[in-house]
Amino acid sequence: xxxxxxxxxxxxxxxxxxxxxxxxxxxxxxxxxxxxxxxxxxxxxxxxxxxxxxxxxxxxxxxxxxxxxxxxxxxxxxxxxxxxxxxxxxxxxxxxxxxxxxxxxxxxxxxxxxxxxxxxxxxxxxxxxxxxxxxxxxxxxxxxxxxxxxxxxxxxxxxxxxxxxxxxxxxxxxxxxxxxxxxxxxxxxxxxxxxxxxxxxxxxxxxxxxxxxxxxxxxxxxxxxxxxxxxxxxxxxxxxxxxxxxxxxxxxxxxxxxxxxxxxxxxxxxxxxxxxxxxxxxxxxxxxxxxxxxxxxx
Ligand code: EPU
Numbered sequence: 454x455x456x457x458x459x460x461x462x463x464x465x466x467x468x469x470x471x472x473x474x475x476x477x478x479x480x481x482x483x484x485x486x487x488x489x490x491x492x493x494x495x496x497x498x499x500x501x502x503x504x505x506x507x508x509x510x511x512x513x514x515x516x517x518x519x520x521x522x523x524x525x526x527x528x529x530x531x532x533x534x535x536x537x538x539x540x541x542x543x544x545x546x547x548x549x550x551x552x553x554x555x556x557x558x559x560x561x562x563x564x565x566x567x568x569x570x571x572x573x574x575x576x577x578x579x580x581x582x583x584x585x586x587x588x589x590x591x592x593x594x595x596x597x598x599x600x601x602x603x604x605x606x607x608x609x610x611x612x613x614x615x616x617x618x619x620x621x622x623x624x625x626x627x628x629x630x631x632x633x634x635x636x637x638x639x640x641x642x643x644x645x646x647x648x649x650x651x652x653x654x655x656x657x658x659x660x661x662x663x664x665x666x667x668x669x670x671x672x673x674x675x676x677x678x679x680x681x682x683x684x685x686x687x688x689x690x691x692x693x694x695x696x697x698x699x700x701x702x703x704x705x706x707x708x709x710x711x712x713x714x715x716x717x718x719x720x721x722x723x724x725x726x727x728x729x730x731x732x733x734x735x736x737x738x739x740x741x742x743x744x745x746x747x748x749x750x751x
Contacts, residue, residue: 461509484524487533500613517586555585573644600625605641608634678743687711
């Protein structure tokens with residue numbers, strides 16, 4: 454069995470960089486390096502790089518905007534793919550349909566659709582990420598989620614095969630989907646015509662709700678835990694008396710207890726220890742196990 458060899462990506466030097474610090478690619482700004490960092494220019498590049506990973510047993514990771522991600526201090530001994538080149542960021546309007554690349558920025562897309570008088574994704578106002586990342590975890594909140602407007606997705610599996618999946622066989626649940634293919638390449642969203650001023654007003658209200666209830670101007674990765682059915686993880690952590698609690702450079706937000714803020718000097722280990730402590734305290738008090746919402750690498 455061949456293991457990571459030095460020339461696993463020979464000939465792909467233009468898209469593969471070795472030992473790239475991942476911290477700048479995450480909202481937390483913490484975590485170690487990726488052994489390989491791969492930015493494919495298009496589908497062919499991606500397929501070739503995926504094949505090399507398979508041949509050389511290199512584990513694959515897909516990075517979006519890093520907004521819901523905690524990278525360990527040791528980093529990732531594998532290949533981190535980022536679909537950030539122009540090919541992956543296309544946005545094409547066709548009536549109420551929008552074809553969009555997985556690497557497109559969700560916040561920019563929200564603004565564009567609102568301006569076009571298309572309603573349906575204003576519920577994502579203030580949620581950072583790429584469209585691919587948003588679909589992967591069915592980004593959203595109490596005002597709705599992305600899955601509700603997705604009618605088609607194009608994906609690539611670990612073998613490099615590209616295929617389409619359509620609305621009738623797609624399931625979007627709370628922060629999850631039944632899409633198992635490794636790479637989401639793009640999607641079609643179907644929106645509703647509406648008055649731009651009305652949608653803008655709603656978008657602003659949603660954004661204000663977040664701004665008033667969440668610590669937006671801090672280093673964080675959004676909500677750390679999923680809400681247990683019918684309950685709020687934030688309220689449970691708050692009731693356990695953990696607001697303001699600190700471990701190293703990590704602190705439970707005093708504004709919303711489901712956010713762990715990273716202060717200067719914070720390490721991924723501090724956040725991980727905090728996750729463990731919160732789980733223990735909430736379990737002690739309520740016998741409820743909190744499941745993490747944030748992706749933790751590796
Ligand atoms: N609450 C507290 N203390 C806290 C935080 C919340 O008592 O420290 C109470 C609030 O007063 C409220 C209830 O808990 O009565 C629910 O709080 P909130 O309205 O803030 O909603 P949430 O369930 O905590 C969810 C999503 C957020 C999303 C908001 C708004 C999850 C885990 N969280 O938060 O998503 O922004 O609704 O749509 O599903 C994220 O996914 O990263 C995220 C932040």
